[in-house]
Amino acid sequence: MAVTTQRVTLPPVEQSWIARLFDWKPFLVFICMLPAVGLLLVFLTYPLGLGIWLAFTDTRIGRPGEWIGFENYISLLQDDTYLMAVWWTFFYTLVATIGKFALGLWLALLLNHHLPFKSFIRAIILIPWIVPTVLSAIAFWWIYDPQFSIISYILVDKLGLFDHYIDFLGDTWNARWSLIAANIWRGIPFVAICLLAGLQTISPSLYEAAMIDGASAWQRFRYVTFPMLMPILAVVLTFSVIFTFTDFQLVYAITRGGPANSTHLMATLAFQRAIPGGQLGEGAAIAVSMIPFLVFATVFSYFALARRKWQQGGKDD
Amino acid sequence: MTEAATTAGAATSFVERSGPIEWASLPRRTVTVYLPLACFVIVLLFPFYWMAITTFKSNEELYDYKNFNPFWVSSPTLANVNKLLFQTDYPSWLVTTMTVAVVSTFLSLVASVLAAYAIQRLRFKGSQWVGLAIYLAYLVPPSILFIPLATMVYQLGLFDSPMALILTYPTFLIPFCTWLLIGYFKSIPYELEECALIDGATRLQILWQITLPLAVPGLISAGIFAFTLSWNEFIYALAFIQSAEKKTVPVAVLTQLVEGDVYHWGSLMAGALLGSIPVAIFYSFFVEYYVSSLTGAVKE
Numbered sequence: 287m288a289v290t291t292q293r294v295t296l297p298p299v300e301q302s303w304i305a306r307l308f309d310w311k312p313f314l315v316f317i318c319m320l321p322a323v324g325l326l327l328v329f330l331t332y333p334l335g336l337g338i339w340l341a342f343t344d345t346r347i348g349r350p351g352e353w354i355g356f357e358n359y360i361s362l363l364q365d366d367t368y369l370m371a372v373w374w375t376f377f378y379t380l381v382a383t384i385g386k387f388a389l390g391l392w393l394a395l396l397l398n399h400h401l402p403f404k405s406f407i408r409a410i411i412l413i414p415w416i417v418p419t420v421l422s423a424i425a426f427w428w429i430y431d432p433q434f435s436i437i438s439y440i441l442v443d444k445l446g447l448f449d450h451y452i453d454f455l456g457d458t459w460n461a462r463w464s465l466i467a468a469n470i471w472r473g474i475p476f477v478a479i480c481l482l483a484g485l486q487t488i489s490p491s492l493y494e495a496a497m498i499d500g501a502s503a504w505q506r507f508r509y510v511t512f513p514m515l516m517p518i519l520a521v522v523l524t525f526s527v528i529f530t531f532t533d534f535q536l537v538y539a540i541t542r543g544g545p546a547n548s549t550h551l552m553a554t555l556a557f558q559r560a561i562p563g564g565q566l567g568e569g570a571a572i573a574v575s576m577i578p579f580l581v582f583a584t585v586f587s588y589f590a591l592a593r594r595k596w597q598q599g600g601k602d603d
Numbered sequence: 604m605t606e607a608a609t610t611a612g613a614a615t616s617f618v619e620r621s622g623p624i625e626w627a628s629l630p631r632r633t634v635t636v637y638l639p640l641a642c643f644v645i646v647l648l649f650p651f652y653w654m655a656i657t658t659f660k661s662n663e664e665l666y667d668y669k670n671f672n673p674f675w676v677s678s679p680t681l682a683n684v685n686k687l688l689f690q691t692d693y694p695s696w697l698v699t700t701m702t703v704a705v706v707s708t709f710l711s712l713v714a715s716v717l718a719a720y721a722i723q724r725l726r727f728k729g730s731q732w733v734g735l736a737i738y739l740a741y742l743v744p745p746s747i748l749f750i751p752l753a754t755m756v757y758q759l760g761l762f763d764s765p766m767a768l769i770l771t772y773p774t775f776l777i778p779f780c781t782w783l784l785i786g787y788f789k790s791i792p793y794e795l796e797e798c799a800l801i802d803g804a805t806r807l808q809i810l811w812q813i814t815l816p817l818a819v820p821g822l823i824s825a826g827i828f829a830f831t832l833s834w835n836e837f838i839y840a841l842a843f844i845q846s847a848e849k850k851t852v853p854v855a856v857l858t859q860l861v862e863g864d865v866y867h868w869g870s871l872m873a874g875a876l877l878g879s880i881p882v883a884i885f886y887s888f889f890v891e892y893y894v895s896s897l898t899g900a901v902k903e
Contacts, residue, residue, distance in 0.1 A: 321714035
């Protein structure tokens, strides 16, 4: 191919109207925000409003509902199953969160040591968090089997601590503690890895200064590690509380609310009443009754974040 | 990430040179560090070990702890895996789950990249508030949305179709990915874009040819997060899909493999194991991105 110089001067760049439209900022912003905001408005904001509306109606599957005011809530307040679910949801959230954070913080502190194969250990520790919750819940279901539980086998046949196999999921409190244990198991990796990231940002010179001042290991933890970790702890805590409070999968997979509805969380009870039960209005009322707590937790998170920026001397951007 | 890595490096070098902090002798260190750590690792991994070992046990071995050591398989068999793959709809569940996860991840990534770019780089009036609203959207859990969404899905005629999942999964994927990408775009110097603007590039050219190539690690993190989140999603898939063959793996294993009161633990465990392996493999390839984005997202 011969190199030809047919045209030395380029014609002036003629921008088409489309190109100019895309350089017009308001239009560009609109186009960029459209997919995300559109999807979120249609499939998140609208359903949220629809859910609140449904909570005040007697909608059933296949039948549009009518406005009935607070009737759903009045009947729920006299419903022992619902009240038990509310109490159990709070108890579950509280105990599981304490467990997750105590053990997660301990694990993070252990991982913060100089260890061989550190990144490998860090990687495999996250596995419980990666694998679909329902699938690991099924493994727990099998571990908690009344006849062939491996825990019972170790406790009874190997160690001889009990004389009979434990009925993990058949007894109310056994089932509750089993669920809490499974939830803690699943939550530890997330908490530990997040707190480890927080620990690694703490400047070693702070520990040096504390050591020169003669601080003991406990004092170094109490007065250096803990306050420095507080901002990240607050954020992870809020996330963990919100997602434990609205948990569904673990309970649905392991006990389905049994025995005798004693382990129904608010989310599983809402599902039970709305989808298999067909009472969409009542189910929505149960789900909506979780919102006040979520708002409280979110506001708490917002102020924790704001305080953190203020602590670091940053401006609120 | 590099910053975290350097501080980590500084921390370890500090630990090595200063006597008192690591005054612990090897026995003491074993008791205070290695032993608890080993317990953590064993407890955290045991359910998977148990899952794997049950998968390869034959039925007589599975229910007999007296004659066989329960912690080992004496005669491994593929009968459970075989039953799962050839006598159930497992392959089609895998395909559905994979399709839904890939398509919704792609959709969310496109939407999030554009939104994050607009919020972080175009800086229109009120962009902070839009950013905050998207962050808040992440805090709305699926447990309170599935009932109204079920009625919507039904009215739209999408009930029992994978399309329902593809459209609803972005509700929790977009907020997370946008949030992650905003943080990532922040780290890309603004001067590069200014240069391109001076050279006469259009805004879309800048996004496509300058910002996106630089944001590839952020895109990968957001992508793997979105993929694992949609693979693990349960409540929408449970509520919106009814036909056995269209279910996703987590739902199908729980609802289709349990027949009445008889639990076939071997095939249940095989189903759980095979459903976990794809995410585990995917995760192992990108573990560094995963950990750094997880911790980076929380830090930011």
